[in-house]
Amino acid sequence: MYGLINKAIHDFVLDQFDQATWDRITERAGIPGKVFEPMEQYPDAETYTLVASASDVLNMDPEDILSGFGHYWVIYTGIHGYGDLMKSSGSSFEEFVSNLDQLHTRVGLAFNDLKPPSFKIKREDVGTLLVTYTSERPGLVPLVEGLFHGLAERFGQSIEIEHLGPGQGEHDELFRITVLEEPDPDKAIDSVTAGCPFTPDAKTE
Ligand code: HEM
Missing domain, CATH: 1.10.260 (434 Repressor (Amino-terminal Domain))
Incomplete structure (x- = not known):
């Protein structure tokens, strides 16, 4: 990686x-x-x-470390040179997750050998999404769960995640995500309100 x-x-x-x-x-x-x-x-x-x-x-537990890191990653990328990309990828949890493949495609323009995951989203019902995560890398479901929670917080939303287990494809994992709130800018957690020690426009690359 x-x-x-x-x-x-x-x-x-x-x-x-x-x-x-x-x-x-x-x-x-x-x-x-x-x-x-x-x-x-x-x-x-x-x-x-x-x-x-x-x-x-x-x-x-390694699962708790992965999930904590996933949560952190959403804030981290927002302040380490990828703030514009994060902003342009959506203004709600659902919109952002729908655009994740596009986001990684854009990341791949700079990181030529990127082997990104893929996320396919299907609306099951009002407020309920079926998300298929595809990756050849094993064991990263807790990372994805932390990332999803971090993304929801970014928009002031809260979600419930049910990991349904492997999907149809060999490398698929399926999640049912219930979105409990509409985006709320007053509750949204960005790099500043999260109390992150880095300055909002710090770039380390
Ligand atoms: C602008 C923000 C982001 C950047 C710059 C970025 C970049 C990257 C990079 C460099 C990798 C390593 C892949 C490799 O080296 O082959 C990666 C992996 C990954 N990214 Fe992103 N990413 C971003 C946002 C996100 C978000 C918001 C999610 C939320 C679901 C996400 C999900 C993942 C996952 C799960 C992996 C682990 C690799 C795998 O599952 O195979 N990324 N990303």
């Missing part, structure tokens, strides 16, 4: 904990002091090992 992801995991740990915790995580992962460059590619195994090591060091 591109280093952008691993670097965000580093920033997530520093934001929630401290440098010493990150050092323990990289040591346990067998990559002490490793610095990740956003535009360089690293083996997926390194990302999975980082999550497993974080789970050991922090004594947290």
Whole structure:
């Protein structure tokens, strides 16, 4: 995966904990002091090992780490050079999820070897969506759930997620998502209201 992801995991740990915790995580992962460059590619195994090591060091379930990171990622990308892309991808949870494939296609213009996930959305009923997540990478359902919750908060909405299990395709996972509220700008959580330590227009790439 591109280093952008691993670097965000580093920033997530520093934001929630401290440098010493990150050092323990990289040591346990067998990559002490490793610095990740956003535009360089690293083996997926390194990302999975980082999550497993974080789970050991922090004594947290890996699922909780993935879901917390997914939540963080929505804010992170908004302030690390991708704010315009995030803004132009929709103004409600449903609209944004419908545009996720397009968003990653645009990301792929800069990251040539991107192997992005795919999200297909179908309205089942008023306020109920069936979302198919497709990825060859295993074990990332909790990440996707955290991302969905982060996206809903971005628009001041709340959602309930039911993971229905594998879908029809070999690499499909199916979710039923109930959208409980309309978008509400007064409740929307952006980088500033989230109390994120980074400045809104900080760019690290
Ligand atoms: C502008 C914002 C975003 C950027 C720049 C971005 C970029 C990326 C990058 C670089 C990867 C690694 C893929 C690779 O290296 O092959 C990735 C993976 C991923 N992205 Fe995004 N992304 C963004 C927003 C989102 C959002 C809002 C979601 C919400 C669902 C999302 C879902 C995922 C997932 C689940 C993966 C893991 C890879 C997989 O499932 O196979 N991304 N993204």
